[in-house]
Amino acid sequence: MEHDHVREVDPDVADALEGEIDRQRETLSMIASENHVSRAVLDAQGSALTNKYAEGYPGKRYYGGCRYADEVEQLAIDRAKELFGAEHVNVQPHSGTQANQAVYFAVLEPGDRILSLDLTHGGHLSHGHPANFTGQLYEVEQYEVDTETGYIDYEGLADLAAEFDPDVIVSGYSAYPREVEWERIQEVAESVDAYHLADIAHITGLVAADVHASPVGVADFVTGSTHKTIRAGRGGIVMTSDEHADDVDSAVFPGGQGGPLMHNVAGKAVGFKEALEPEFEAYAERTVANARALGERLSEHGFSLVSGGTDNHLVLVDLRESHPETSGGDAEEALEEAGIVCNANTVPGETRSAFDPSGIRAGTPALTTRGFDEDDLRTVADLIARVIDAPDDEGVKSEVREEVADLCAANPLYE
Numbered sequence: 001m002e003h004d005h006v007r008e009v010d011p012d013v014a015d016a017l018e019g020e021i022d023r024q025r026e027t028l029s030m031i032a033s034e035n036h037v038s039r040a041v042l043d044a045q046g047s048a049l050t051n052k053y054a055e056g057y058p059g060k061r062y063y064g065g066c067r068y069a070d071e072v073e074q075l076a077i078d079r080a081k082e083l084f085g086a087e088h089v090n091v092q093p094h095s096g097t098q099a100n101q102a103v104y105f106a107v108l109e110p111g112d113r114i115l116s117l118d119l120t121h122g123g124h125l126s127h128g129h130p131a132n133f134t135g136q137l138y139e140v141e142q143y144e145v146d147t148e149t150g151y152i153d154y155e156g157l158a159d160l161a162a163e164f165d166p167d168v169i170v171s172g173y174s175a176y177p178r179e180v181e182w183e184r185i186q187e188v189a190e191s192v193d194a195y196h197l198a199d200i201a202h203i204t205g206l207v208a209a210d211v212h213a214s215p216v217g218v219a220d221f222v223t224g225s226t227h228k229t230i231r232a233g234r235g236g237i238v239m240t241s242d243e244h245a246d247d248v249d250s251a252v253f254p255g256g257q258g259g260p261l262m263h264n265v266a267g268k269a270v271g272f273k274e275a276l277e278p279e280f281e282a283y284a285e286r287t288v289a290n291a292r293a294l295g296e297r298l299s300e301h302g303f304s305l306v307s308g309g310t311d312n313h314l315v316l317v318d319l320r321e322s323h324p325e326t327s328g329g330d331a332e333e334a335l336e337e338a339g340i341v342c343n344a345n346t347v348p349g350e351t352r353s354a355f356d357p358s359g360i361r362a363g364t365p366a367l368t369t370r371g372f373d374e375d376d377l378r379t380v381a382d383l384i385a386r387v388i389d390a391p392d393d394e395g396v397k398s399e400v401r402e403e404v405a406d407l408c409a410a411n412p413l414y415e
Contacts, residue, residue, distance in 0.1 A: 001414055025413045028380060028404055030342040032314035032363025033174070033202060035231045036370065036413060037267070038274060044266040045233050053259045057092075057249060072266045079272035083208045084216045086239035091226075091268050092252050092260040093236030096201040097126040099223035100170075101133070102238055103197050105251035106221075108167055110137045115166035115194070117152070118142040120346040120354065122176040122316075124199065141166065147349040150307030150316075151178055158188045165192055171219070172199030175345050175361050177295075177310035182215040195220045203312055204237070205229030205365070208275050209284035212312060220244065226268045229287065229313055229365050230275055233267020283368060287313050290364040293374035297381035303388075306347055306359070314363040318347040319388070326391055329356040334391035339404035340384060370411040379407070 001021050007014035024036065037045075049069065055062040058070040058077075073091060080089040093099040104114075114134060117123035121144045125132040128140030141164045143157040161169060169192075171185045182198055189196035198215035204224040206212035216222050216239055227234040238248050253260070274280060288311070295305050295315040306316040319326055328344030335342060347359035362384070364377060372380075383400045390396045 021414065026405065026408055027336075027339045027341050028407065029366035030340060030362040030364070030380075032361055032365070033225070033228050034363075035228055035365045037227070037231050037233070037271065039414070040274070041231070041233055041267045041270050044270045045263050047263050047266055049262040049266050052262050054262050055253060055259045057253075069262050069265075072262065072269055073260070076265050076269035076272060079269060079276060080237060080239070083272055083275055084214065084222070084239055086216050086222070087242045088240050088245035088248070090238045090248055090252050091235075091265055092257070093223075093238060094257060094261060094264070095234075096199065096223060096225035096236045097124075097132075098252075098256060099225075099236035099238045100126045100197070100199060101256050102248055102251040103195075103221045103223060103240075104134065104138070104168070105255045106244065106247040107195055108138060111139060112167040113139045113141070113164060114168050114170060115141050115143060115157075115161055115164055116170035117173055117176075118144050120350045120357075121145045121348045122173040123170075124174045124201070127170045127199070145176070145307075145348050150305075150348060152176070152180070154181065154184050154188075157185070158191070161188050161192045161194070166194045168195045168197055170197045170199060171215070172197075172201065172203075172223075174202060175314070175316055177291075177305070177312060177314055177316050178307050179212055179311040180215075182213060182218045186218050189220075197221045197223065199223050201225040201236075202228055202314070205231065205275065205280070206284050206288065206312060209281040211281070211284040211288055221248070226271065229284065230271060231365075231369065232271020232275065233264045233269075235261065235264045235268060237268070286373070287364050287368040289374055290368050290372060290377045291315060294362065294364060294377040294381050297378040298384065301381065301385035303385070313365050314361055316345060316347060317360045317362070318358060319360070320347075320351065320358045323388060326388060327352055327356045328358055328360045330391050331360050331388050334387050334397065335360075335384065338383070338387045338397040338400040339408075340380070340387070340400070367411075370408075370413055372407075372411055376407065376411070379403075 054069040076091040116127035128134045146153045196219040198219035222239040226232040304318045332344040342362040345361035346357040
């Protein structure tokens with residue numbers, strides 16, 4: 001990819017941009033929250049809309065000159081409504097976290113109560129971690145997965161909700177490999193008169209393609225990221241009923257942020273259009289099939305998978321039984337040296353530090369975008385096993401790096 005204009009002005013940044021393209025082309029991106037957007041989305045995100053302030057909403061802006069900004073944002077809204085069947089959509093949040101923030105600001109007061117999944121069990125910082133604004137503004141209690149099965153402990157959730165009496169219950173997770181039973185959590189929320197926020201950041205694309213059950217129309221609020229499994233412009237989204245539309249819109253602007261990033265909104269609009277095409281459903285199905293193939297082969301190599309497998313786009317590997325001397329950080333570092341990029345991750349019942357946990361999380365969205373199939377993912381699982389079995393063996397890592405290069409060449413990116 002060319003960055004001629006950048007190179008004329010700033011060769012250092014141009015070198016970094018070209019280095020990043022090469023890194024993506026030459027390595028296997030298996031971070032579950034990453035993907036490769038199309039050239040069309042890249043073009044939209046690099047467009048002249050980056051120059052435009054458009055505080056407010058289509059038809060109700062605080063600045064002039066918003067004709068085309070209005071057109072683009074309305075396209076993004078209408079396409080999201082069609083994709084998800086939502087009554088009301090706000091496409092302005094800069095991230096999934098800010099989408100969650102908007103819901104909290106819409107319905108909570110400081111000191112109100114949030115019930116969410118513990119971070120070490122697969123939750124997210126923006127669901128109530130003490131280092132995040134949620135943990136500082138609200139009283140937070142957290143439910144867990146069953147450490148024996150790896151599945152959400154719905155009965156424990158219900159018992160804790162009855163005891164804690166939350167104002168919001170958060171579902172949707174960042175490291176949970178199974179399908180979420182939205183209706184069960186909605187029943188719990190109704191039983192304690194709480195709102196239900198379903199955060200589908202990781203599975204937005206799977207929900208859009210009907211590969212994962214949708215919480216839209218079940219939960220009171222649905223938030224998500226728009227750059228993970230759905231491959232649209234980087235940012236967030238909030239979906240809700242008409243009843244809560246004004247509160248959500250006011251919480252996004254002016255409550256939580258100023259002018260929207262209109263070039264990102266354009267990227268969302270283009271990505272949503274792509275997700276409405278029949279090919280996207282096939283992509284989402286392949287993403288899940290590839291994750292299952294990856295998990296099954298890792299299990300054959302003796303790795304322990306949290307919950308025993310996956311229903312979605314990721315697998316969560318617990319190294320404590322198969323490789324007790326190897327931390328998730330050790331595995332992440334060794335794999336990256338071999339050209340396989342994933343991330344260390346906490347696992348249920350974590351016994352190590354969160355900064356160097358016992359697991360690794362690996363996802364298939366980006367590899368599936370490149371054209372990898374189930375056989376390829378089985379090969380990738382073989383390579384992962386070879387590296388983790390000998391994380392300090394430079395010869396093994398060098399050999400795997402060569403095989404990674406062959407896989408990348410067979411599935412080129414941004415030719």
